[in-house]
Every structure is written in C-alpha cells, then in structure tokens.
Amino acid sequence: MTLADWISQPVNWVFLVLGVGTLFSAFRVVTSQNLIHAALYLVGTLGGVAGLFVLLSAEFVALVIILVYLGAVIVLFLFGIMITRAPTGLDVGLDNDRRVPAAIVSLVLFGVLAYGSLIAFGSDMVNEVGIATDTGVIGTSLLGRFVIPFEIVGFILLASLVGGITVARRDLTPLEEEQRRSV
Amino acid sequence: MIANQFLVLAAALFALGVYGLLVRRNAVLVLLSIELMLAGVNINLIVFEAMLRTSEAVGQVFSLFVITVAAAEVGIGLAIIIMIFRNRQSANVDELDLMRW
Secondary structure, X not given: OOHHHHHOOHHHHHHHHXXXXXXXXXXXXXXXXXXXXXXXXXXHHHHHHXXXXXXXXXXXXXXXXXXXXXXXXXXXXXXXXHHOOOOOOOOOOOEOOOHHHHHHHHHHHHHHHHHHHHXXXXXXXXXXXXXXXXXXXXXXXXXXXXXXXXXXXXXXXXXXXXXXXXXXXXXXXXXXXXXXXXO | OEHXXXXXXXXXXXXXXHHHHHHEOEHHHHHHHHHXXXXXXXXXXXXXXXXXXXOOOHHHHHXXXXXXXXXXXXXXXXXXXXXXXXXXXXXXXXHXXXXXX
C-alpha cells in the first residue's frame, strides 16, 4: 500500500489528527514543568486514545475510558496534586538529573517495540471501518467466559476502596483516643 | 488502516510513559506516567481485537479489566502518597530512600 493510497482514505486523516494530538499531549505530560498542566495534558492524551478506540470499532471501551479515566481518575489526580502541594511553595524542579539516560532507555525501548511490531505484523490491515462492536457481546462474555476475572476485578476494587480509606485515615490524637475508650 | 500505525503509536506512548516514570520527581507525576503506559497497552489490545474479530470481543474485555485495575491502583497509590506527604511534608520520590542500602 503506497503512501498515496493510504493518505487518500479519510479514516487515515482522522487517525493522523488524533495520533499527533495524542503523542503531543503525552510528550507534554512527561516534560511539562507545571503539575496541573501535566494532569490536564493527560486529559488530552486519554481523549485522543478514546477517539482512536472509536476508529477501531470499540465504542463501549471508548466511552468507559471517558467515564472512568477522564471522569474519575483525573479528578482524583487533581485532588492528589492539590493535597500534596508543598506548603512553603518551594520551587524544586520537577525532573531529576537523569534525563539523558532515561531518554536513551526510552528510545531503545520504543525501537525494540516498534521493530517487533513491524516485523510481526508487516502490512496487516485493520479493514472493517464502520462495523460497530455489539455491546451485548461484551456483556455476555463478561458474565460467560470471563466471569472469574470479572469477579476478581470486583474484589480488587473492594480491596482498593477499603485499603485506600484505611491508609489515608487520620490518626486519632491521644485525647480523642481517651474519649473513645471512656465511651 | 494499517495495524502497525496503531501499534507504533502505542509503543511510542509506552516509551514516553517509561521516560516520565524514570525522570519525574513528584510521586503524583510518576503515577501519571504509569497511566500513559497503561493507555499504550490498551491500544494494543483493542487493535488486536479489531484484527482478529473474535466472537467474544476478547481484546475489549481485557481492555476493560486493564482500565478497572488501573483505576483501583491510582486510588491506592494516591492514598499512599497522601500519607507520605502527611508525614514528611514532601512528595519527592528521591527522598524515600530509607530502604536503600
């Protein structure tokens, strides 16, 4: 498939716009010098990922990403950033000294992964644009073939909920402990 | 759409996440980079599902599990970071070296 063929399909224009947007936002997440900007660039990245999922006929997963990640996880991150601001407003740099070795490691990792993908999948196509995935199929297989992982993920969520509350609970002061004991 | 255009994009997201994980000093930003890595993995799963078109939407179901576990992990991770911040007034991961030799 030549570049001219590829670029003549409108699907690939959409892919280019979404892909470039996603990569730019991801790059700014890891290089931004402002905490809040990094979290907001993650919103951009995950929005781009959701758009790519719609291109790949995974509409349910795209909407789950918007609901769960953009609707809850990012809000959690912003609360976490707000709570863990240094009180004196010290302006410590957000990156440590090892940027060049980290960049080398990251580039080598990208090279290996991309080379592996190109070797393994050559010019395989994802052809069926516009054929939606039946959400009922996802529901059936969640309660059918994948019921055990489904239940285990429920346990994981319960454990993380209880564990998070217990870990972040405020310790009682000695006065409050005595009051609790005397009741 | 060629499958590799998505797979290389996912590899780039993963590599950017690894860079952020290694470089960032603030613990919350390290968690953000982990989210980038998981997003890359999700793209791979969905692309393979779109190529194979299984009768049970296997790739999409696994992607849902990954999203759910990532959300749970972010909750616990932030709870731990908040406790660390409460005790030390700083969320700098370079300072957490008590268990290093």
